[in-house]
Amino acid sequence: QKEVEQNSGPLSVPEGAIASLNCTYSDRGSQSFFWYRQYSGKSPELIMFIYSNGDKEDGRFTAQLNKASQYVSLLIRDSQPSDSATYLCAVKGGGGADGLTFGKGTHLIIQP
Amino acid sequence: EAGVTQSPTHLIKTRGQQATLRCSPISGHTSVYWYQQALGLGLQFLLWYDEGEERNRGNFPPRFSGRQFPNYSSELNVNALELEDSALYLCASSRLRDAAPLHFGNGTRLTVT
Numbered sequence: 001q002k003e004v005e006q007n008s009g010p011l012s013v014p015e016g017a018i019a020s021l022n023c024t025y026s027d028r029g030s031q032s033f034f035w036y037r038q039y040s041g042k043s044p045e046l047i048m049f050i051y052s053n054g055d056k057e058d059g060r061f062t063a064q065l066n067k068a069s070q071y072v073s074l075l076i077r078d079s080q081p082s083d084s085a086t087y088l089c090a091v092k093g094g095g096g097a098d099g100l101t102f103g104k105g106t107h108l109i110i111q112p
Numbered sequence: 113e114a115g116v117t118q119s120p121t122h123l124i125k126t127r128g129q130q131a132t133l134r135c136s137p138i139s140g141h142t143s144v145y146w147y148q149q150a151l152g153l154g155l156q157f158l159l160w161y162d163e164g165e166e167r168n169r170g171n172f173p174p175r176f177s178g179r180q181f182p183n184y185s186s187e188l189n190v191n192a193l194e195l196e197d198s199a200l201y202l203c204a205s206s207r208l209r210d211a212a213p214l215h216f217g218n219g220t221r222l223t224v225t
Contacts, residue, residue, distance in 0.1 A: 046213045099157045
């Protein structure tokens with residue numbers, strides 16, 4: 001049973017600060033890792049994906065992957081109130097036989 | 113380019129009825145995935161279709177079924193509806209057979225009374 005774990009939060013961060021979201025996964029054969037943002041009542045929106053160990057930056061977002069520790073994180077710099085949402089970590093195994101396995105998400109609140 | 117489109121937006125059914133949900137993938141995407149997101153729960157994988165065939169299904173009973181048409185659009189059918197089937201049903205598509213990322217539609221909110 002593949003599992004993806006996230007702290008459900010809520011995680012409260014002051015506007016302008018760095019928000020740090022974390023995720024661990026159980027399947028050591030996982031190959032691809034994704035972060036989605038989901039506003040209440042809306043569908044998930046892809047923010048970042050990362051395949052290799054290390055950091056990947058895109059604008060205010062940085063994804064970090066450590067396969068040895070089975071750990072993925074998302075950093076949001078200069079947090080804005082519009083970043084308030086639920087962030088879903090998703091993992092894909094190497095076999096390609098199924099879709100993504102999602103964590104339950106972390107609810108992020110950016111305080112103005 | 114147009115995104116993944118789902119219809120209807122909302123669907124209200126009574127227990128025991130059947131529901132049909134529809135999805136059109138992004139042009140050029142051949143894989144369609146269906147997920148269920150019940151209130152307070154994460155996204156649960158339902159079904160994966162690629163090139164017209166069911167490639168895999170999640171841990172759901174057989175009354176959840178579907179199909180993919182030659183134009184790659186897809187239909188999810190839920191028979192003998194139960195109250196706990198009330199959820200947001202999300203369709204996602206991807207370009208390659210076993211690749212991600214997945215791009216989601218806006219979902220169908222199914223309410224079973």
